[in-house]
Amino acid sequence: xLIRWAAIGVVIAGIVGAFAYTGGWFSPHRLTPAxxxxxxxxxxxxxxxxRRNHAKGVCVTGFFESSGNAARISKAxxxxxxxxxxxxxxxxxxxxxxxxxxxxxxxxxxxxFKLPDGEQWRTGINNIPIFxxxxxxAFRDQLIAFQADPATGKPDPARVQAFFAKHPxxxxxxxxxxxxxxxxxxxxxxxNSLDAFRFIDAAGNSIPVRWSMIPVQPFVAADAAQSxxxxxxxxFDALIRRINQPSEQPLRWHLVITIxxxxxxxxxxxxxxxxxxxxxxxGVLTIDHVESEQTxxxxxxxxxxxxxxxxxxxSDDPLLSARSxxxxxxxxxxxxxxxxxxxVTPAEIRQ
Amino acid sequence: MHWTMAAMIxxxxxxxxxxxxxxxxxxxxxxxxxxxxxxxxxLVIIRYVNRKLNPPPEFIASMPPAERLAAxxxxxxxxxxxxxxxxxxxxxxxxxxxxxxxxxxLHLPPILxxxxxxxxxxxxxHTIVAHLFFATIIAHFSAVLFHTxxxxxxxxxxxxxxKVRGGDFAGxxxx
Numbered sequence: 001x002l003i004r005w006a007a008i009g010v011v012i013a014g015i016v017g018a019f020a021y022t023g024g025w026f027s028p029h030r031l032t033p034a035x036x037x038x039x040x041x042x043x044x045x046x047x048x049x050x051r052r053n054h055a056k057g058v059c060v061t062g063f064f065e066s067s068g069n070a071a072r073i074s075k076a077x078x079x080x081x082x083x084x085x086x087x088x089x090x091x092x093x094x095x096x097x098x099x100x101x102x103x104x105x106x107x108x109x110x111x112x113f114k115l116p117d118g119e120q121w122r123t124g125i126n127n128i129p130i131f132x133x134x135x136x137x138a139f140r141d142q143l144i145a146f147q148a149d150p151a152t153g154k155p156d157p158a159r160v161q162a163f164f165a166k167h168p169x170x171x172x173x174x175x176x177x178x179x180x181x182x183x184x185x186x187x188x189x190x191x192n193s194l195d196a197f198r199f200i201d202a203a204g205n206s207i208p209v210r211w212s213m214i215p216v217q218p219f220v221a222a223d224a225a226q227s228x229x230x231x232x233x234x235x236f237d238a239l240i241r242r243i244n245q246p247s248e249q250p251l252r253w254h255l256v257i258t259i260x261x262x263x264x265x266x267x268x269x270x271x272x273x274x275x276x277x278x279x280x281x282x283g284v285l286t287i288d289h290v291e292s293e294q295t296x297x298x299x300x301x302x303x304x305x306x307x308x309x310x311x312x313x314x315s316d317d318p319l320l321s322a323r324s325x326x327x328x329x330x331x332x333x334x335x336x337x338x339x340x341x342x343x344v345t346p347a348e349i350r351q
Numbered sequence: 352m353h354w355t356m357a358a359m360i361x362x363x364x365x366x367x368x369x370x371x372x373x374x375x376x377x378x379x380x381x382x383x384x385x386x387x388x389x390x391x392x393x394l395v396i397i398r399y400v401n402r403k404l405n406p407p408p409e410f411i412a413s414m415p416p417a418e419r420l421a422a423x424x425x426x427x428x429x430x431x432x433x434x435x436x437x438x439x440x441x442x443x444x445x446x447x448x449x450x451x452x453x454x455x456x457l458h459l460p461p462i463l464x465x466x467x468x469x470x471x472x473x474x475x476x477h478t479i480v481a482h483l484f485f486a487t488i489i490a491h492f493s494a495v496l497f498h499t500x501x502x503x504x505x506x507x508x509x510x511x512x513x514k515v516r517g518g519d520f521a522g523x524x525x526x
Contacts, residue, residue: 012493019485023368032372083502088454120450136374274447300448300467307449310456321358325370325377335447336471 004245031137033325037333039140046093047338052330054124056099056343057091058236059296060243060285062250064113070257071205074199076311077115079282085114086285087261089237089298090186093126098343103182103222109191109213109236111285111302123215123309124323125191128177131269136322138167141268148263173270181221186239187251189219195268195305195323196315199257208260208315210273213253213285235342243290244349250288254281266315292349293342302331352398353510359391361434364485370477385440385454392437401431413504425491432484438462439480443473 025029040052047055068081078084092099093106106126113121133139143165146155164171181191191213199207227234242248257280258273265271293299305325306314314320363384370380378409444451445461449469454459463469498506 001501006495008493008500011496012489015492016489019365019368022365030372032373033377034371036374056362067498117456118450118460174425201464248415300465302447302449304449304458320376321376322374323382325374331447332471332474335467336475 002141009268022242024245030328031140031268033083033322033329036136036140036322036326036328039143039317040095041331043143043321044326047095047097047340048340049334050089050096050097051334053094054091054110055097055109056236057108057289057293057298058086058341058349059241059298060090060287061289061291061297062086062088063253063288064255064285064286064292066282070199070280070281071230073201073209073257073259073280074311075202076199076309077117078113078121078309086287087112087114087297087301088287089293089301090236091236095333097340098232101227101235103184103224103227104178107189107191109186109189110298110301111249111338112298112301112303112307113309115309119309120236120307122301122303123211123306124305125193125211126301127189127191128194129180129182129192130173130176130272131175131194131319132170133167133319134169134185134268134270135318136237136326138170139319139322141166142170161256169268169270181219183215184220184222184238185235185242188215188219190214191253194269195317195320196260196269196322197308198266198313198315200311202312206313208264208266210260211282212256212258214256216252216254216284233344233348237348240290240344240349243287246339250286252287255283255285257282267317269317269319288311290349292344292346294339295346299342302327304328305333352394352401356391356394356398356433359387360484361488363387363436364481364488365389365508367481374513382452382454385444385451388437388440389453389459391433392441395430395437399434402438405469408509411504411506413502425487426493429484432480432487436477436480436484438478439473443470443477446470446473498512 020026024032037052049299063083064086065083066079066081068078091108093108106128108126110124115121141163145159148154152302193211196208199209201207231317243251253313260266260273260277261277264273272300303326304327306320366380366384370384371379376469441459443449445463446466448465450458495507498504
């Protein structure tokens with residue numbers, strides 16, 4: 001009889017144990033989405049209501065006019081000729097929503113393409129040529145290693161060296177990113193997907209791609225001396241002035257798809273593809289309206305890069321699923337928090 | 352229906368705790384979690400209608416009142432959670448205005464107004480009810496093992512397609 005009670009105990013304990021193990025309760029050192037966002041919050045301080053990265057931003061809207069050129073490489077409805085609405089956000093990388101603008105900070109463009117029949121395409125792209133880390137664990141290590149030492153105001157050189165030793169691909173990528181030519185503002189920046197995706201064509205073939213938004217607005221180099229004196233929102237202010245200027249054309253970018261060759265790495269965002277790869281101009285993005293996050297639609301959108309229409313699929317880049325998981329965590333936390341005023345307020349838009 | 356849904360629900364609970372603790376497998380697990388949840392919702396509607404039309408057998412004479420009450424409450428609770436969990440999931444995605452993808456281009460419409468606060472509340476509720484569901488299943492399974500191995504009243508004969516061996520308990524389901 002005792003044996004039977006023991007057997008029941010063992011079976012039940014086994015099932016409960018399996019559940020706990022699956023949920024990570026026996027793995028306190030595993031990097032989970034929650035622990036990842038905890039790291040952002042530890043490094044940047046608590047800013048309730050705001051995104052835990054790319055915290056400082058402004059909402060924009062416009063439309064995408066698809067030329068139909070990309071329809072042969074993807075069956076996604078967005079690439080058929082025609083126009084779809086876009087809800088977007090320009091932001092600066094970093095978790096402090098009130099950080100002063102600076103030309104060296106990574107700029108992002110986030111877009112939500114509203115497609116027929118409830119489909120959406122969401123993407124978040126940055127003004128750097130390659131990404132600085134290959135894996136989510138490396139991203140977490142980089143956040144910690146490059147955190148400013150309170151005593152010096154700069155990262156601890158020993159920690160930085162240790163990070164580079166552990167992640168040689170970042171040791172190569174970070175100097176390349178830091179020496180890139182930087183444009184004067186959001187409006188004339190080129191934004192790149194960094195991660196590779198797969199387009200699925202009408203025949204079901206999988207085609208490795210990356211994409212970029214190439215500005216129609218001409219490149220003008222950032223002037224570091226000028227920017228220092230221009231106020232803490234000078235990049236956003238310039239963007240707002242440009243969009244609201246009635247005598248100027250709306251801002252436009254070409255969505256250019258780069259097709260990878262069979263040997264090109266599609267799971268490593270730190271490696272650029274050679275410049276001679278085939279490019280397809282899928283159409284033109286027009287941004288014609290800007291609004292503060294406080295009143296705009298973009299604040300309550302999670303620009304999860306794996307919200308994709310049929311015809312676009314993720315690659316096995318480890319950063320993609322990690323982005324989806326961590327963005328969801330950040331969104332869940334901020335969705336339940338009271339909203340504070342953004343750095344770029346509605347009053348600032350009107351000026 | 353019982354066994355199919357038990358397998359699906361246990362799979363969903365394990366997939367759920369795994370996906371929120373994972374970076375690499377999050378996307379593929381969520382992609383299974385959504386359509387499997389809706390499949391459970393469809394099946395539980397059919398199952399509930401069937402239960403109303405074909406009531407289950409009476410309690411066996413040997414079950415004391417307290418145990419009957421526990422069994423009734425836990426059954427009602429499980430039905431409630433089988434309905435609530437997929438609806439909370441569908442509702443929370445609606446409140447967040449995520450596209451609710453089942454597979455390929457097949458989408459569900461939103462069933463709640465757009466509200467980040469409502470999303471945050473439902474998201475937490477989904478986790479809490481999932482853990483309650485797991486606890487209830489463990490209690491249910493413990494009771495099944497108790498009746499089968501300790502009391503040996505052949506109560507399990509009602510559910511399993513095979514004959515349970517052994518025991519000469521006189522208070523079985525056909526007495």
